[in-house]
Each structure stands twice: as structure tokens, then as C-alpha cells.
Amino acid sequence: MDMGDKTGRHQEFGTAHRLNALRDDQMPVTAERILAIFDTLGLRSTRTRRLIAQRLATFAASGADFTVQELWQELREVDPQLGRATVYRAVEVLMSQGLFHCLPFGDGSCRYRLCGGSHHHHVTCTQCQRVAEVSVCLPPELFATIALTTNFAIEGHFLELFGRCADCRNTLL
Ligand SMILES: [Zn+2]
Numbered sequence: 001m002d003m004g005d006k007t008g009r010h011q012e013f014g015t016a017h018r019l020n021a022l023r024d025d026q027m028p029v030t031a032e033r034i035l036a037i038f039d040t041l042g043l044r045s046t047r048t049r050r051l052i053a054q055r056l057a058t059f060a061a062s063g064a065d066f067t068v069q070e071l072w073q074e075l076r077e078v079d080p081q082l083g084r085a086t087v088y089r090a091v092e093v094l095m096s097q098g099l100f101h102c103l104p105f106g107d108g109s110c111r112y113r114l115c116g117g118s119h120h121h122h123v124t125c126t127q128c129q130r131v132a133e134v135s136v137c138l139p140p141e142l143f144a145t146i147a148l149t150t151n152f153a154i155e156g157h158f159l160e161l162f163g164r165c166a167d168c169r170n171t172l173l
Pocket residue numbers: 101114115116120121122133
């Protein structure tokens with residue numbers, strides 16, 4: 001379940017798919033919905049969790065991505081007592097439920113992002129870290145060939161793309 005966190009990868013197979021199936025993609029990610037997830041997982045809906053849920057809902061609404069560090073710094077301005085571990089745990093719970101995706105950084109940490117529901121990959125700008133969703137995937141024939149040549153039943157894959165976005169390319173000109 002927490003493989004995505006350990007590898008820092010965007011998880012695309014097995015458990016992730018089943019958990020993602022629980023996600024209703026027509027439903028906006030509101031603070032109430034996040035709190036409901038905290039509740040079903042036995043996390044008490046304290047003032048702290050409400051604070052976290054509200055901030056995450058605004059990230060979800062704006063489509064912005066964030067690191068746990070950034071989220072923690074912001075929330076500490078409201079609640080100076082808030083521990084980093086609490087924020088980290090809350091975000092991990094939501095990622096395990098398929099609500100946010102981890103976009104891996106080179107150092108193995110994640111930027112978290114609320115993504116569309118259908119199968120996709122990401123392309124990340126190496127300069128400004130902007131992320132775009134990529135709706136194309138590798139062709140099924142390629143997976144069939146790989147399955148055949150390795151004699152593996154292929155169950156999933158990672159595909160992360162990196163490059164420079166138009167703005168970053170332009171500033172170099
Ligand atoms: Zn994604």
C-alpha cells in the first residue's frame with residue numbers, strides 16, 4: 001500500500017488501481033470529503049485535521065501541486081504547534097486512497113498533485129517543476145512484446161517524463 005511513498009514513484013498498478021476505483025472522479029475533492037476519508041481510516045477529525053483538509057481542498061480546486069514541507073510551513077502560520085509528521089501522515093493517507101499522486105523529485109521526495117482519474121502519466125519541467133498530465137501511454141503491442149520476451153505477466157508500469165516547459169525554454173533565448 002505504501003510502495004508509492006517508499007519508491008517516490010507514481011504508483012500505477014495493483015493496489016493503487018483498486019484504491020483508485022474507490023475514488024469518484026465526478027466528485028470534487030472538498031474539505032468534507034477529505035475529512036470523511038480521515039474518519040473512515042480512524043483518524044479523528046480534530047481542528048488540526050480540519051485545517052489540513054481545508055488547505056488541501058484549495059490545492060485540489062486550484063490544481064496546484066505542493067510538497068509536504070510547503071504545506072507544513074503554510075499551516076504553521078495558522079497553527080504554530082502543528083508537527084510535520086502529522087501533516088506528512090495526513091497526506092500519505094490521502095495518497096494511499098488515490099486522491100493525490102506523487103510526482104517524484106530527483107531526491108526521492110514527492111510533489112503531490114490532484115490528478116484526473118483516467119490512466120495518465122506526467123511530464124515535469126526540470127526548471128520550474130511545472131507538471132502536465134500526459135494522456136497517452138505506451139502502445140499495448142509493446143507491453144505484449146515485453147510480456148512475451150520476458151515471460152512475465154505485466155501488471156503495471158511507471159513512466160515519468162522530464163523536460164523544459166515553453167516558458168522556461170523562452171527565458172533562455
Ligand atoms: Zn497523476
